Amino acid sequence: MTPRHAFNAADRAPTGIVLLNLGGPETLDDVEPFLLRLFADREIIQLPFQGTLGPFIARRRSPKVRKLYEAIGGGSPIKWWTEVQAQGMVRRLDRLSPETAPHKYYIAFRYTSPSSDDALRAMQRDGVRRAVAFTQYPQFSCATTGSSLNELWRAAARTGLTDAFEWSVIDRWPTHPGFIDAMTETVRQGLSEFEPADRDDALLLFSAHSLPLRIVNRGDPYPQEIGASVHEVMKRLGVGNQYLLAYQSEVGPVSWLGPSTERVLHGLASKKRRNVLVVPIAFTSDHIETLSELDREYGDLARSLGITNFRRAPAMNGSALLQDAMATIVREHLHSGEACSPQYGLRCAGCVNPQCRHVANPVKAYARMPVTVTKETRQFIASGMARSTG
């Protein structure tokens, strides 16, 4: 016999869960378009004469980046892993939260398909009304989750779907116990690959994507949240291994948040450390920064410097614990009735982007949210539409 909630669920409009992430080029031919879109995004990169200089830099970097993707199998696995995670999440959610079932997932990447526009149009086709924007970056930064949300709201305006859905936002989960469990499991797996005699000596080098100091100095919460994630993982892990936190992937002439993972490896080598486990703390899936930068670039560097046992904790990728965490996070969120976390309502002290910290058509008026679209915001959204569609 079909349980009553399952029968009801089939009649109901699905709850749409939009997974926000950067995305990556799926094939080698996607590399150049991906870079062109990235270097055109003024929310992330500000260049003088961006309309000319952006494409110039993107095209010049393209062959090099293409080679990096070639070396890791011809493209980014992020879409693959996001699908795996999303399917596991939705299966669990239908069971955990029958009152909001059925749940359907939609992927919204930034510079590659499926885009926010694709996600919104698919939601409309599926008859979604209640929608949750669920960032796949555990720690919040304006450069990641903030800009993904801004793009989602711009896409809603572009597609004429601003009022089509009632939105709420899961904007961060840096210390959610389920996430910490899943991350800690990857560290245990990484440690288990050391010889027992070396294991206790292994230094845990947590590595997160760096952020330009310009963004840090505006009051971006990312460094504090990364620090909190590291703390919770170490507490959950319960081992006496030494650890430190560093930041990777800095590029270009601006100043970035340190210490740099690369320079830390030089320093550890000079101090004769032989056993290092690098732990990507800010990503849920493998992509170019783990498979190429950490495993190849820094791995080769570390070994050449004498760090003979340099290993990386696996990304969570297909981890069942991550899918448990994602489902639990969404269920708790849906049952809280909140439109977003209190922190999302707090614009960075130095923020100059008038679109920031907006929720389109929020499920519930949230006292501290700028839920009224100001003239300033409307102009900003319109200018974004002009740029994106023009």
Place this chain on the structure above:
Amino acid sequence: MTPRHAFNAADRAPTGIVLLNLGGPETLDDVEPFLLRLFADREIIQLPFQGTLGPFIARRRSPKVRKLYEAIGGGSPIKWWTEVQAQGMVRRLDRLSPETAPHKYYIAFRYTSPSSDDALRAMQRDGVRRAVAFTQYPQFSCATTGSSLNELWRAAARTGLTDAFEWSVIDRWPTHPGFIDAMTETVRQGLSEFEPADRDDALLLFSAHSLPLRIVNRGDPYPQEIGASVHEVMKRLGVGNQYLLAYQSEVGPVSWLGPSTERVLHGLASKKRRNVLVVPIAFTSDHIETLSELDREYGDLARSLGITNFRRAPAMNGSALLQDAMATIVREHLHSGEACSPQYGLRCAGCVNPQCRHVANPVKAYARMPVTVTKETRQFIASGMARSTG
């Protein structure tokens, strides 16, 4: 009837607990000598022609700093509060840990008395054998705890007391539950001073002393540990208030870790925030950075910018919860048998100070500690002695 352990305790050598902190000028006449010592310390400040330029800067800054101390009552209350905290700690410890009683405390400040030399000589007079160096900085930085410990070991060498005591070290306690309880109580007190109607709107602005980026980039653990403290306090507090972390007290021409508390206040004012509670997260007692910089300088600034309800959470000062925490931390440490935390054994990746992360005559060989005094360390200590005594 006297309990047996109390009877025994009276016959036993006391356990010496050395409280390490920066200290501050107790009277206005102590200001210049304090600054002269600070600007002579190459572990903290590196100047070209330090022997000439250091005294020059110290003497030039002295009248201005003297005025700041004059305005807060004629001196730093840090010695007063340290005595209060230490007495409460020792009273509790004798009860909590009779097997290591009696406990005696000694204060070791950096640039004012009592110095490390004073503490060591007093310990010798009291017949101490087992000694614990207990940092009063909850979060570890080479610029604070690291340099205090280095100075303690140099002082031991200077006074011929290197082998007089069996040492262990409490080198950090950023997330100890007792500390988090005590800090959280100060935030609650601060919040209670807002009108009920304003309380939920109050932004919690955690403020920690900043650090030069040069030190951050070497791999100093301070920013990560500050992030973890903030996380634990917010979790313990259990309120929905928005919060952010900023860094104060940057000085001179070098680059410091941001966002700067001062610039954050400008940003919050421009976003029409009216209710701000600043929370000093890295200090246990009031001193110039709370009483002068936060309360006067930033308080005046905030109000002039329109942050009409700018308040500061009280420092822990005479908090009974802090004394509970200190006693618990020492008891747990004594019973763990450890010479120091695993993290203390980890020199910063970019460290160039050969004296760092040394424990003189440690109570127990600790596998990862550089317990053997190398030729390099001996030379460094000797050169420090020459500088300090010459």
